Amino acid sequence: MQYIKNLKQYGILIAFLVVCVTLSSISPQFLTFSNWLIIFTQVSINALLAFGVTFVIITGGIDLSIGSVVAVSGVAAALLARQDSYPVIVPILGGLFVGLLFGLLNGLLITKSKIAPFIVTLGVMTIGRGLALIISKGRPISNLSESFNFIGGGDILGIPFPIIILFIVFIICSIVLKKTIFGRYVYAVGGNQQAAWASGINVNQVKMAVYALCGLLSGLAGILLTSRITTGQPNAGMSFELDAIAAAVIGGSSTSGGVGSIQGTLFGVILIGVLNNGLDLLNVSSYYQQVVMGVIIIGAVLLDSWNQKIKD
Amino acid sequence: MLAGCKALSAFFEYMSQKRILEVQNLCKSFSGVKVLDNITFNLEKGEVHALMGENGAGKSTFMKILMGLLPADSGEIILGGEKIQHTHVHEMLKRGISMIHQEILMVPELTIAQNIFLGKEIHRFSWLNEKDIYKKTRELLKTLNINIDANTKMKHLSIADKQMVEIAKAISNNAKIIIMDEPTSALSDKEVSTLFAIIKDLTSKGVAIIYISHKMDEIYQISDRITVLRDGQYIATKSAQELPIKYLISMMVGREIEDIFPKTEHPIGETIIKVTNLSQTGKFENINFEVKSGEILGIAGLVGAGRTEVVRAIAGLDEFKEGEIFINEEKVTVPSPKAAMKLGIGYVSEDRKAFGFIPQLSVKQNITLSSLSSLSNSWFVSDTQEEALANQMKNNLKIKASSINQKLIYLSGGNQQKVVIAKVLSSSPQIIILDEPTRGIDIGAKFEIYKLINELKSKGLAIILISSELPEIFGMSDRILVLSKGKQTALLSRQEATQEKVMQYAIH
Known part of the structure; x- marks a missing residue:
């Protein structure tokens, strides 16, 4: 119950249930176990990105470079994952390292130059995309090793591997945000940066850490994506950042900082996934799906602000 | 013709009426809790009417209803002889009620003139007539004896000047009633006297002022009548001259307070902190x-004397160029608040909203913010330790909150301040710097904070207390440092210090 309370938005929850009930009554496929495995596999990449950006958003920042980092780390992993080259751990570490590097770059620029995160990450987004094209020479990189392709395509006891990654990362991120001292500092920095600083918190360190974490998770998502499509695509991940931010916001994160949760974000991710899946099942054109998604994002924030008003 | 005559005579009747506002049996509840219970209030032309009460007494709800920001549940508001119901802010502004807010609501990038005429620009076919806007603003500022160029951008003004501009704006709205909520909280003594001169000028022109303040000396200096509210109830309205301060305070808190500054004698120990040059x-x-x-x-010192700047440097919030700080005879450096706290310097900022607390976090989370890492020896927050500390602080400091999990936004100013002090105390400082610790909080909470300061004193902490209220400085301090324009003009013992002496050194 406490868990649902934390979502702070019964309205969206009810909307979600209505969508599920409607979809299951129209399409008998919807409520099947195999369909839910498909939904969770499809949302796994967005989930990783959304978890990362949730940390950033709670500190009052934003990261627009996510999609590009997915591409550049995915391409980097692909270059290291070609058949008969290195053991699978090398492309994994390589992809994570590239992601982390971009996160640190974001963090460094934001804390040292005092340029707004929106601008810094916008710049890094372009740099990342360019680098992805440069190191791949603008061509997709295929012929990846079997073991690498297992990450996105394999399964354990019938559960697709991406879903296992999703839940491991979900548990780690929730614990970090809710149970650790660092997590508390994340909320404090976003809630009132000056007061956090005056309370003895190293604000810059916290900011560096959240951007680094977001970069690292983007790297992981890049590896997952490359493995799923068995190709390193320099053009992959376009506008992924927007889906991730949308999920965090639907899940109750406030872009002015200080508010949000990993549980809420997961909920936002699933809501987006269910809608896409359901609208697919109903054969609704993807053009309309985009319109629906936009309405949901604005509706979620509206509901949240109404809730706030009632509370006040 | 007849209608015109009627309107004219009504107008004269209205003008001759002394009582311009009458409030009867006003009630307001929020989710079942009565915050205003049968409030009676009236306002006469040209008077300064002080509205007194502790935080939570219902003053701001009452003022919000008067301004049309909130609807009343029942009761009557009669303004200029006309009964008012369910109205909006712009309607009340049109009827001549204006409010000078604690937080100033102006566009910083626009000039004074542009701000004053914001929303009522002088124009011809949507073409702005800047010349007239500036001309009228200059005239307005002149009649109010405000000596600032109408061309100045708001962001370049001091808080005092911004407030003057707010008043000018209210006057330009043709205000007959001006509500002032803690208008002097950020003003220096000189600026306060300018403000009071303007108030006197306004009242002589028939404008009525509703004045809200926690500063007793001001209330007696400026107000004609005083109305006291307590726990949402109307207590009394008295002429200021007939109401001794002791009686006023007991009406506000509902009990008698024998001594505002409880004095306790304790032995003074070794030097803990020393600051040179x-x-x-x-x-x-x-x-x-x-x-x-x-x-x-x-x-002690006037606003702008450099008091806050000095202690912020010691607490690691600002840099300093020269000089040395010794703690227990050891030279130290304070590059950051974190470093200062490690040395045992705790700082309670004068600006508690900006530097004090995290509004979205709970009482518990705010209290432990500075001591989380010492509460646990791992990366994880220790729930049991954290709760124990928060509960202990909540009880010791008598923090009024529904639980330690209540968020700080929902607490009153006095309780927020107690949480900030609790946070600083949790880091077990040996030196505590209290910068205007009782600013904007009600007299009951003030009294408790004074008691707390004395407790800390008896525990052997070294305490630095900054206050703009001289009685507070005199009531609490063992020695008094006086600053003027960034320079140290006196360091007096309590025995040799008098109000006159301190004031003299402060304007040195």
């Missing part, structure tokens, strides 16, 4: 003092 370009220079264990050093 502390200087920062343009802010302060050559500051020297020491504070001993169990001693309270009061810092």
Whole structure:
């Protein structure tokens, strides 16, 4: 119950249930176990990105470079994952390292130059995309090793591997945000940066850490994506950042900082996934799906602000 | 013709009426809790009417209803002889009620004139007539004796000047009633006297002022009548001259307070902190003092004298250029608040909203913010330790909150301040700097904070207390440091200090 309370938005929850009930009554496929495995596999990449950006958003920042980092780390992993080259751990570490590097770059620029995160990450987004094209020479990189392709395509006891990654990362991120001292500092920095600083918190360190974490998770998502499509695509991940931010916001994160949760974000991710899946099942054109998604994002924030008003 | 005559005579009747506002049996509840219960209030032309009460007494709800920001549940508001129901802010502004807010609501990038005429610009076919806007603003500022160029951008003004502009704006709206909520909280004594001169001028022109303040001396200096509210109920309206301060306070708190500054005698120990030749370009220079264990050093001075700047430098919030700080005879550096806290320097900022607390976090989370890492020896927050500490602080400091999990936004100013003090105390400081610790909080909470300061003193902390309220400085301090324009003009013992002496050194 406490868990649902934390979502702070019964309205969206009810909307979600209505969508599920409607979809299951129209399409008998919807409520099947195999369909839910498909939904969770499809949302796994967005989930990783959304978890990362949730940390950033709670500190009052934003990261627009996510999609590009997915591409550049995915391409980097692909270059290291070609058949008969290195053991699978090398492309994994390589992809994570590239992601982390971009996160640190974001963090460094934001804390040292005092340029707004929106601008810094916008710049890094372009740099990342360019680098992805440069190191791949603008061509997709295929012929990846079997073991690498297992990450996105394999399964354990019938559960697709991406879903296992999703839940491991979900548990780690929730614990970090809710149970650790660092997590508390994340909320404090976003809630009132000056007061956090005056309370003895190293604000810059916290900011560096959240951007680094977001970069690292983007790297992981890049590896997952490359493995799923068995190709390193320099053009992959376009506008992924927007889906991730949308999920965090639907899940109750406030872009002015200080508010949000990993549980809420997961909920936002699933809501987006269910809608896409359901609208697919109903054969609704993807053009309309985009319109629906936009309405949901604005509706979620509206509901949240109404809730706030009632509370006040 | 007849209608015109009628309107004219009604107008004269209205003009001759002395009582311009009458409030009867006003009630308001929020989710079942009565916050205003049968409030009666009236306002006469040309008077300053002080509205007194502790935080939570219902003053701001009452003012919000008067301004049309909130609807009343029942009761009558009669303004200029006309009964008012369910109205909006712009309607009340049109009827001549204006409010000077604690937080100033102006567009910083626009000039004074542009701000004053915001929303009522002088124009011809949507073409702005800037010339007339400036001309009229200049005239307005002149009649109010405000000496600022109408061309100045708001962001370049001091808080005092911004407030003057707010008043000018209210006057330009043709205000007959001006509500002032803690207007002097950020003003220096000189600016306060300018404000009071303007108030006197306004009242002589028939404008009525509803004045809200926690500062007793001001209330007696400026107001004609005083109305007291307590726990949402109307207590009494008295003429200020007939109401001794002691009686006023007991009406506000509902019990008698024998001594506002409870004095306790404790032995004073060794020097804990010593500051020599502390200087920062343009802010302060050559500051020297020491504070001993169990001693309270009061810092007095006008706003802008550099008091806050000095202590912010000591607490690691600002840099300083020259000088040395010694703690327990050891020279130390304070590059950041974190470093200062490690040395045992705790700082309670004068600006508690900006530097004090995290509004979205709970009482518990705010209290433990500075001591989380010492509460646990791993990366994880220790729930049991954290709750124990928060509960202990909540009880010791008598923090009024529904639970330690209540968020700080929902607490009153006095309780927010107690949480901030609790946070600083949780880091077990040996030196505590209290910068205007009772600003904007009600007299009951003030009294409790004074008691708390004395407790800390008896535990042997070295205490630095900054206050703009001289009675507070005199009531609490063992020694008084006086600053003027960034320079140290006196360091007096409590015995040798008098109000006159301190004031003299403060304007030195």
